[in-house]
Amino acid sequence: MSTESAPIANNFLRSIIEEDLKNGKHSTIITRFPPEPNGYLHIGHAKSICLNFGLAKDFGGRCHLRFDDTNPAKEELEYIESIKESVAWLGFEWGEHLYYASDYFEQLYQWAEHLIKSGKAYVEDLTAEEIRAHRGTLTEPGKESPWRNRPVDENLDLFRRMREGEFPDGSKVLRARIDMASPNMNLRDPVLYRILHATHPHVGDKWRIYPMYDFAHGQSDAIEGITHSICTLEFEGHKPLYEWFLDNLPVPSRPRQYEFARLNLTYTVMSKRKLHELVSSKTVSGWDDPRMPTLMGIRRRGYTPDAVRTFCERIGVGRSDSWIDMSILEECVREDLNEHAPRVLAVLRPIKVVIDNYPEGLVEEFEAANHPQKPEMGSRKVSFSRELFIEEDDFMEQPPKGFFRMTPGIEVRLRYAYIVRCTGVVRDVNGNLLEVHCEYDPASRGGSAADGRKIKGTIHWVSAGHSVDAEVRLFDRLFGDPNPDRGGADYKQFLNPDSVEILPAAKVEAGLAGADIETRYQFERLGYFRPDPVDSSDGKPVFNRIVTLKDTWSKK
RNA sequence: UGGGGUAUAGCCAAACGGUAAGGCAACGGACUCUGACUCCGUCAUCUCUUGGUUCGAAUCCAGGUACCCCAGCCA
Numbered sequence: 001m002s003t004e005s006a007p008i009a010n011n012f013l014r015s016i017i018e019e020d021l022k023n024g025k026h027s028t029i030i031t032r033f034p035p036e037p038n039g040y041l042h043i044g045h046a047k048s049i050c051l052n053f054g055l056a057k058d059f060g061g062r063c064h065l066r067f068d069d070t071n072p073a074k075e076e077l078e079y080i081e082s083i084k085e086s087v088a089w090l091g092f093e094w095g096e097h098l099y100y101a102s103d104y105f106e107q108l109y110q111w112a113e114h115l116i117k118s119g120k121a122y123v124e125d126l127t128a129e130e131i132r133a134h135r136g137t138l139t140e141p142g143k144e145s146p147w148r149n150r151p152v153d154e155n156l157d158l159f160r161r162m163r164e165g166e167f168p169d170g171s172k173v174l175r176a177r178i179d180m181a182s183p184n185m186n187l188r189d190p191v192l193y194r195i196l197h198a199t200h201p202h203v204g205d206k207w208r209i210y211p212m213y214d215f216a217h218g219q220s221d222a223i224e225g226i227t228h229s230i231c232t233l234e235f236e237g238h239k240p241l242y243e244w245f246l247d248n249l250p251v252p253s254r255p256r257q258y259e260f261a262r263l264n265l266t267y268t269v270m271s272k273r274k275l276h277e278l279v280s281s282k283t284v285s286g287w288d289d290p291r292m293p294t295l296m297g298i299r300r301r302g303y304t305p306d307a308v309r310t311f312c313e314r315i316g317v318g319r320s321d322s323w324i325d326m327s328i329l330e331e332c333v334r335e336d337l338n339e340h341a342p343r344v345l346a347v348l349r350p351i352k353v354v355i356d357n358y359p360e361g362l363v364e365e366f367e368a369a370n371h372p373q374k375p376e377m378g379s380r381k382v383s384f385s386r387e388l389f390i391e392e393d394d395f396m397e398q399p400p401k402g403f404f405r406m407t408p409g410i411e412v413r414l415r416y417a418y419i420v421r422c423t424g425v426v427r428d429v430n431g432n433l434l435e436v437h438c439e440y441d442p443a444s445r446g447g448s449a450a451d452g453r454k455i456k457g458t459i460h461w462v463s464a465g466h467s468v469d470a471e472v473r474l475f476d477r478l479f480g481d482p483n484p485d486r487g488g489a490d491y492k493q494f495l496n497p498d499s500v501e502i503l504p505a506a507k508v509e510a511g512l513a514g515a516d517i518e519t520r521y522q523f524e525r526l527g528y529f530r531p532d533p534v535d536s537s538d539g540k541p542v543f544n545r546i547v548t549l550k551d552t553w554s555k556k
Numbered sequence: 557u558g559g560g561g562u563a564u565a566g567c568c569a570a571a572c573g574g575u576a577a578g579g580c581a582a583c584g585g586a587c588u589c590u591g592a593c594u595c596c597g598u599c600a601u602c603u604c605u606u607g608g609u610u611c612g613a614a615u616c617c618a619g620g621u622a623c624c625c626c627a628g629c630c631a
Contacts, residue, residue, distance in 0.1 A: 009578075010570065036631050071630065128629055135627055139558045142627085173629050183559040185627050194629035213631045237560055237626050261562085261624095314579060316569050320562045321624055328568075328580055338593060373593065404591080413589055447589050458589045525590045553591040 011317045013051070013258060017059055017228060029061035029227045033087065034068045034101075034217070037079035037201065039272045040287045041086045041295045043308070043329070044263040050312035051260070052230055053092040064224055065094035069102045070216045072200040080201060086295040091305045097224075101216045102203045104223055108211050109163065111219060111249045112174060112192060116155045120248055121192060122148055123158040124175045131173075134180070135188050141181035142188045148177060162195055165208035169195050174209075178244065186241045190214055218242040222251035229255045232262040233319065260317045267326045267477040267496075268293045269485050283495065284478075290532075290544050291478045291499050301475060302520050302530035302546035307333040326477060330547050337520055337528040337546065342370040342377060345415065345460045346508040346523040346543075348472055350389035352464065353406075355420060357439045358386040363466070366416045366446065382509055383466035384417050389507045391525075394459040395436055397425065402553075404457035406436065412457040415524065419444035419455055460524045467507040470541040473532065474501040506543075514538045520546060 020026045031052040035045065056063035065087060069075050087094070115121035124131065125147050136142030150158075159174055161167065174193040182188055192215040199205050221229045229242075236259045246254060269275065270293060278284045278292070287294050290301035298308065311332040315324050345368070364384045371377040394405040406412045408422045420438040428434055443450035447458075481494035508523075515521070520530045527548040536542040 015572090034631095038631080068631065074630075124629095131629075132627075137558085137627055140627095141558090170629065185559080188627085191629050196629085210629095212629075217631085233561070234625055235631090239560090259561090266567090314568080316579085318562090318569070320569095322568060325567050325580075331580065334592090343590080372588095372590080402591095415589060417589095455589075457591085460590075522590085522592085525592070527592095549590075549592050551591070 009313070009316055012319070013055060013228070013230065013260065013317060014058075016258065017055060020227070021059065026227045029056060029059050030064065030225055031056045031061065031228050031230060032064040032066050032099075032221065032224065032226050034066045034220075034231075035083050036068045036071070036074075037076065037083060038071070038074040039079060039276070040082050042270055042275065043265060043293045043295065043298060044270050045086075046090060046295060046308050047263040047312050047315070047317070048230070048232070049087055049090055049092060050309055051317060053087075054309075054312075055228070055230075061227070062097060063092070063094065064097040064099055064226070066099040066101065066220060066224070067202065068213065068217065068220075069100055069200065069202055070211050070213055071196075072198040072210060073196060075201050077201045082296070086299075089295065089299060089305055090308060099220070099224060100202050101211075101220045102200060104216070104220055105203065105207060105211070107223065108216060108219060109209075111245075111251075112159065112211070112215070113156065114249060115176065115192075116159060116174075117152060118248070119152060120177050121155070121174055122150050122177055123155050123162070124173045124191075125171075128170065131191075135185070136180070138185070144180050145175075145189070148180075148189070159193075162193070162209050163207075165197065167195055169197055171195060176215075176241075176244070178241075184237060184240055186214070186238050187244070190241060214238060214241050215245065218245050218255065218257070219249065219251060221255035222246060222253045225253045226255040229257045231257060231259055233259045233321075234262075235259060259319065261319055261321055263315070264321070264323045264485075265293060265326055265329065266323055266482040267479050267484070269479070269491055271485075274485075274491060277492075278478075283492075288534075290473070290475050293478075300533060300544070302528065302544055303329075303333050304336050304520070307336040310336065323483070325482075333528065333547050334550070337522065341520045341522040341528055343368075343372070343524050344509055344512060344521045345382060345462055346470070346472075346506060346512070346526065346529070347389045347391050347460065347462045347467075348474075348503050348506045348523075348526060349392040350462075350505065350507050351392050351395060351433060352435045353388045353390050353420075353438055353461070354435050355386050355388070355418075355438045355440050356423065360386055362386065363463075364417075364445075368416045380511060382416065383463045384414075385463045385465055387464035388414070388461045389464055389467065390414075390436070390459055390461045395422070405459050406438075406457070410457075411441075411455055412459055413444075413447050413455045414461045415458050416447050417461070418442075418447065419449055460526075462507045462509055464507075466510050468510055468513045468541065470506045470508045470512065470543055471535075472503040472506040472529070472543045472545065474503065474545045475499065476501075508541065508543070512541060515541060515543075522549075525549065 033052045053063040134143045173191045175189045178187045180188050193209045288296035288300045365381040368382045399407045411421045418440040420440045426435040478499045479494045480496040484491040484494040515531050517531045528546040529543040532542040532544045
């Protein structure tokens with residue numbers, strides 16, 4: 001975990017907590033991250049995780065991980081495991097505070113009976129369609145159900161029989177008896193329980209009725225003693241209901257809900273439905289495709305937890321809808337990796353270079369720094385010989401103005417090795433470039449000219465006989481448009497056709513043959529890469545490009 | 557045309573009646589054996605808008621405008 005102490009930006013949640021602590025409303029704070037295990041976590045969840053766990057940590061409180069598992073029709077064990085893994089990967093610990101809303105089902109059930117007994121809930125016989133028709137619209141009040149004034153005893157009897165499994169799915173629901181004319185739709189007698197003959201991923205076949213989110217969330221918070229229940233903006237309209245339950249039930253504590261704006265990121269999509277579509281249509285290779293905004297994808301790509309946390313810190317938190325530019329996320333990884341990634345030489349699109357005046361058969365070894373700014377990271381030896389590979393982009397026969405890489409007649413430095421001058425090229429009958437020929441300056445051993453002359457360009461290389469083959473996967477943004485989600489149009493039309501490019505014949509320095517799967521490298525002058533954790537092997541290394549280096553040259 | 561929210565630079569975001577922080581981006585320059593990194597400098601007379609209160613307003617008041625959320629037995 002990074003120890004840099006960047007000043008913590010103030011935000012409205014911190015202000016509220018500071019105030020609550022100062023005036024004694026709370027002596028400690030307890031937050032919670034409450035995912036529904038119905039899918040994999042994405043970068044938007046990371047914002048919530050960092051907020052909840054981060055706030056708790058900063059103020060000396062704690063944060064619970066609680067699965068909001070009230071809908072067995074959509075939830076799976078696999079998601080529970082994956083979510084735990086992702087939260088842990090991000091660097092947060094819930095310790096013993098792992099909870100499931102489903103563990104509170106008995107208590108919730110008792111509270112439902114409590115509402116029935118106090119005349120504040122009733123069993124509804126209307127169908128889903130009828131309920132909808134009775135609900136009214138945004139501008140018209142709803143109509144009361146004919147079952148709204150059922151006697152308490154009958155409600156109790158029916159509700160108990162619902163629990164016993166006497167009725168089929170959808171035949172009845174339990175509703176709160178609040179106000180069918182409320183301007184807040186959430187208060188028009190919301191459904192509390194529905195009948196679902198389904199096996200639950202956590203509690204199995206214990207229940208035939210399941211509470212709705214609204215009836216479970218606030219009470220779960222109260223049971224756990226949550227002080228600050230932080231959720232996204234769309235739940236704001238639910239707050240009056242959240243509080244209605246706390247007011248009308250003998251709950252053990254009084255949590256308070258606060259809302260913040262969810263994360264929107266440019267050049268990607270975040271909705272579960274669309275992410276699902278990308279996977280099922282095979283547009284991407286899976287939930288962990290390195291282009292996906294899922295935490296699994298980001299992780300496989302090579303992003304570090306530190307970078308993601310920095311990102312969440314940097315974007316701040318507010319209550320206005322906002323779109324964060326993808327470049328901020330990218331900059332966060334660069335910052336982290338620039339600091340920690342060992343440097344290495346790799347050639348993605350090799351072209352052959354022959355140094356005509358270099359002795360045939362001679363092999364020299366040069367000392368290359370693992371991190372030029374950090375001598376403590378040590379160095380390694382790289383082999384040099386008469387035949388090398390350099391980057392296709394680093395050679396031009398007729399360069400534009402300002403090009404200071406390899407070009408006929410001009411000296412260029414081969415990083416850590418020698419200064420060379422291109423003397424010509426060899427082409428095949430079709431005009432394809434076969435080889436670039438050079439002459440080297442023997443007095444520039446190590447890369448510095450004996451006479452101190454300045455060499456403008458330095459390029460990376462790899463010895464033909466001392467490098468290993470590798471596959472390199474270049475990832476780019478999944479969408480070509482900053483807002484693929486934007487209204488109306490089909491987001492798929494904005495898919496970036498070049499979001500992945502496979503380079504099957506890259507050459508990397510020999511030391512990378514058995515590269516550690518968890519090590520992120522900087523391929524000098526190219527970007528940051530890491531071995532793909534699923535496809536890479538010692539025999540055939542596969543590298544994922546995490547992010548490019550900034551490139552002020554290609555921009556011009 | 558119901559209710560609930562939100563408007564500060566290209567993108568985020570501070571400010572709590574006392575004279576517009578910070579980050580990212582951008583632009584200029586220095587340095588450089590990575591066109592990277594690092595470093596220096598520039599970047600809102602102004603806070604959606606129109607009025608009002610005040611010695612003083614992004615902050616308070618009144619009226620507009622724009623955008624977001626709510627009519628699942630989803631969360």
